[in-house]
Amino acid sequence: MDSVSWWLTVFVVVAAAVIDIRSRRIPNWLSLPYLVAGVVVSAYWGGIAGLGSSIAGIGLATVVVGILWYLRGMGMGDLKLLAAVGAWVGPGQLLLALVATGIAGGFLALGYALWHGSVGRALDGTAELILRLPEKGFRPHRTIRLDNPHALKMPYAPAIAIGTIFSFFAK
Numbered sequence: 001m002d003s004v005s006w007w008l009t010v011f012v013v014v015a016a017a018v019i020d021i022r023s024r025r026i027p028n029w030l031s032l033p034y035l036v037a038g039v040v041v042s043a044y045w046g047g048i049a050g051l052g053s054s055i056a057g058i059g060l061a062t063v064v065v066g067i068l069w070y071l072r073g074m075g076m077g078d079l080k081l082l083a084a085v086g087a088w089v090g091p092g093q094l095l096l097a098l099v100a101t102g103i104a105g106g107f108l109a110l111g112y113a114l115w116h117g118s119v120g121r122a123l124d125g126t127a128e129l130i131l132r133l134p135e136k137g138f139r140p141h142r143t144i145r146l147d148n149p150h151a152l153k154m155p156y157a158p159a160i161a162i163g164t165i166f167s168f169f170a171k
Contacts, residue, residue, distance in 0.1 A: 057086025101163025
């Protein structure tokens with residue numbers, strides 16, 4: 001299954017990255033069939049253990065990225081794409097992919113902010129989010145959220161693609 005999951009995953013995450021850069025969306029027609037196929041193939045090749053691993057991968061992505069989605073820091077398309085990756089690779093490799101995605105996302109966000117001349121604004125918003133967490137609680141921030149028309153929004157599928165592909169080489 002490794003070569004099948006490798007090639008299909010590379011195709012899907014690269015396609016998602018290109019589409020996200022162009023349209024700022026990751027379409028359901030790409031993520032959802034990939035997710036379902038991951039569950040089916042994992043169950044077929046791995047039996048109950050494969051099915052369990054697939055569901056655990058989906059669950060891990062849903063919990064981790066679901067928190068960021070709740071805070072309006074990531075979109076639902078990012079969550080569905082990472083859940084689909086989790087369906088194929090399971091929770092162990094997905095955890096590595098999530099860490100690598102976070103690192104790649106940080107570097108890409110810094111470059112994106114530099115390109116748009118808004119590093120100071122981005123750092124101010126991040127500092128405010130972190131420092132005000134005890135007083136404001138765990139809820140979406142008023143300015144650092146995807147539905148704020150004035151916020152600088154970066155397509156995140158390229159970071160997901162980098163982190164996911166890295167996880168195949170690092171496992």
